[in-house]
Each structure stands twice: as structure tokens, then as C-alpha cells.
Amino acid sequence: MNISAALSQIQSINSKVESIFSHLDSLFPDLLTRDTHTALYQLQATISTLSGSVSSSKDSVSLATFGEKYNPVFEKLNEKIRDLNSLDKMIAEIKEDSEQMELIALNAMVISVKSGEKGLAFSKITENLQRLSKDMFQYSDKLNGEESLLLEDINSLKAIFSGILEAQKSISAKDSECSSEMNRLVSNTSPSLSDLEREANSIYLPIERTRDSLQTKNKVLNDLRQASDYLRASEPSSKIAPLVTEISNAVSQLCSKFAGYWSEVIEILDKADGSRMDFESRFLNSHAFGNDNIEKQLNSIIQKFQVIVGEFNKYHMVQKDLQATCQGITAKAKTIYSVFENLRPVMSRLHHVRILQQIEVSKNDAIKSVQDSVTDMDNLINSANKSLDQMEGVLESFIHDTNTMLSNFVVSIQHDNEDMTQLRNDKEVCLGDLQNGQGALAGAIQNFTVFPDGFQSKCVLVQQNLQELMRVNSEVGMLLSEIA
Secondary structure, three states: OOHHHHHHHHHHHHHHHHHHHHHHHHHHHHHOOOOOOOHHHHHHHHHHHHHHHHHHOOOOHHHHHHHHHHHHHHHHHHHHHHHHHHHHHHHHHHHHHHHHHHHHHHHHHHHHHHOHHHHHHHHHHHHHHHHHHHHHHHHHHHHHHHHHHHHHHHHHHHHHHHHHHHHHHHHHHHHHHHHHHHHHHHHHHHHHHHHHHHHHHOOHHHHHHHHHHHHHHHHHHHHHHHHHHHHHOOOOHHHHHHHHHHHHHHHHHHHHHHHHHHHHHHHHHHHHHHHHHHHHHHHHOOOOOOOOOHHHHHHHHHHHHHHHHHHHHHHHHHHHHHHHHHHHHHHHHHHHHHHHHHHHHHHHHHHHHHHHHHHHHHHOHHHHHHHHHHHHHHHHHHHHHHHHHHHHHHHHHHHHHHHHHHHHHHHHHHHHHHHHHHHHHHHHHHHHHHHHHHHHHHHHHHOOOOOOOOHHHHHHHHHHHHHHHHHHHHHHHHHHHHHO
16 A cells, blocks of 8 residues: 555545535525525515505495486486476467467557557557567577576586496496406416425425535544544554545445435426426416416506596596586576566566556547457466466476585585595506516516526535535545555
């Protein structure tokens, strides 16, 4: 046995083993640190946060039922419109009566003019009657015009409210779609992400076992130092050979355990990498077939939330018109009544003129021939007066009922508007969360890994140290054969 060569070899082996163990001692703590700052955990956290944001936002489904509580308002309004239709008939009757009165007055004037000076007084009276008949016709015509404007406002109110209901239904439908799509995204990705997480976490047990397999390293190092001491002391081979044999067996066993446990690590790494690629192919590849791509699903949800916020804005704009239109209906109803009130004094003056006519006819034989016309005039005035009485009841009822109904309606809408404002604010917050989540999602997708940064490169270093240890084991075997 060449003592010098053996000593040099044993020292070289000792130096290599110390370097390997020192390197492994620095690698295993990092490998066993479960760092959650990985793309896998980031993706899980982002999806969980976004799902929580969507599910915790206020439910808009109830908006679809808003129309139900307002339908009675419009049924009542339709009844009031039917009342206005009856008002049309009364106005038409008054206009017809006024036209007849004007015609009768014209005929009476012709007769009075033929009577010369004796018919002069009657002629002036009849002239006033003719003028009053025209006034009554004009006011009746104005009533028709104001009523048309009122009906336009009522129809505008219906159209506005229909727009509000459509906005509410759209919000409700889009909100439901967002919840469904987010639930689908979570239900699709969660199992795969959980499998990836489970695979990633399963690697730590074999790493711990690999680390624990190095527990005999101190004995190996001590035996190597002792063998070096024996060689320096020129001990006989009979004393050195058993020690080198023991070193060879210890290193061989250590390599065997090390390689066995580490093969499990490599297997898990390979499996996790395959699962990662499958996950990327299904959920992260924007060119993949199907609807599982996370970015596309999230973009779809964001677009629907943008529509929801837009519908809220549309709703609030229309709601302002709603209140103004309700106030306009009430104001126009009062305008109709003020026009109607102008007919009352006209009717009173007509009664007065009729009485003067009767007096003049009774004392003036020259115009006895118009007695029938005066009687017809009296009948027409009474008919018109009866129509006015009916109109007054219809208008007073219409004004009172619509004013009460629309006032309550506006108050109810204002309360709903407050709820809608809170709901819109909530949806805007959720939209902001989703848009922020896009950035976090893009970061996770760009470099999607299931292990912490540098984890796999450290595993490569462990593998290299294992191979180096195996080469050292071969050197120990060669040294043993030389010493033996």
C-alpha cells in the first residue's frame, strides 16, 4: 500500500464530502421553506378574491320585480286616461252647442236687422251672444289642446318608466350572468389548482426524508478524518482496511437512501411540471379551444359589469326625466282646470244674454218670429251648462287622484333611486376589483409556476451533489480495493 498516495486520496475524498455536505446543508432549508409567493398561490388568491368580490356585491336580481309594485300606478293612470276620453266627449258637446248657438244667433240677427230700428236692441243683445258663443268654442278648443299636451306627458311617463324597467331588467340579467360566469370560472379552475397545490406540497416530505438521510454524514466525516490520521501515523493496513470498509458501506448506504428519496422528488417535479403544462394549455392559453381560458372569462365578466354600470348611469338619467314628467302632468292637469274655469263666466254671461233676449222678444212684436230661436238657445245653454258640471267633476277627480298618485309614485321612485345609487356604487367597487385583478392575473399567467422562484434550480444543484457523492462513493470503493 502506498501510504502517501492513499493519504492524498483520502484527504481528497474528505474535502469533496465536506463540500457536498456543506452545500446540501445550505440548500435544504431553502427547499423546505414553503413560500406562498408563487404564481400558483397568486392565481388561487386572485380568483378567490375576485369571486368573493362578486359574490359579496349587492344582489341585483330583485330589480326584476320593481315593475310589479308600479304596475298598479299605471293601471290607475290608464283609468284616468279613460276619464279624459269622457272629457273629450263633453268638450265636443260644448263645441257643438257653441256652434249651434252661433248659428242661431246669426239667424236671429238677420231677422232683427230686417225689423229696422225696432230690432236694433235685440240685434245688439244677439251680437253679444254670438261673441260669447265664439269664446266658448275657443276655450273648448284650448281645452282639447291642453288635454293633448297632458296625454303626451302621460305617454312620455310610460315610455320613461318602460326605459327604467328595461334598465333594471338588464342590470338584473347581467348581474346574474356575472355571478354564474364567476361561479363557473371558480368551479372549473379550483379542482385543477387544488391538484397542482397538492402535488406541489407533496414534494416536501421526500425532501425532508432526503435531508434526514444525511444524518450519518458526521460519522462518515469522522471516519474519514480518522482514516487520514491512521495513514499519517503509518498504521498497518489491517487497522485501516476495516475503517475504510466501514466508510465505503456508510457512503454507499447514504447514496442509496439519498438517491431513493430524491427520485421521489424528481418524480413529483416531473409530474407537477406536466400538470402545470396541462393547466396552462386548458386555462391560460388564449389560443386554446373551449371557454375555459381564465383571462377570457374574466374579460367577459368585466364587460358585463361595465354594461351594468352603464345601465345604472342610464337609469339615473332617465329617473331625472321621470320626476320632471310627473310634475309636468300635475301642472298640465291644473292648467286644464284653469282653462275650464274660464268657461264658467262665459256661461254666466250667456245666461244673462238669454234672459235679455227673452225680455226683448216679449215686449217687441216686431221680433216675435225669433221666439223659437230664443227657446232653442235656452236649450243649448242648458245643455252646455250640464256638460260643464260633468266636466268639473271629472277634472277635479282627475287632478286630485293623479296628484296624489304621482306624488306617492315620485317618493317611491326616489327611495328606489337611493337603493339603486348604493347598488351602483357597490358594482363600481366590484368592477374596480375585477380590473385590478386583471393585472394580478396577468402577472401570474406570464410566468406560471407551481414552485417558488429558484426552487427547481436548487433541486438541480441537489441532484448534482448527489451525482458527485456517487462519484466519491466510487473513489472510496477504489481506495478500499487498494488498501485491502
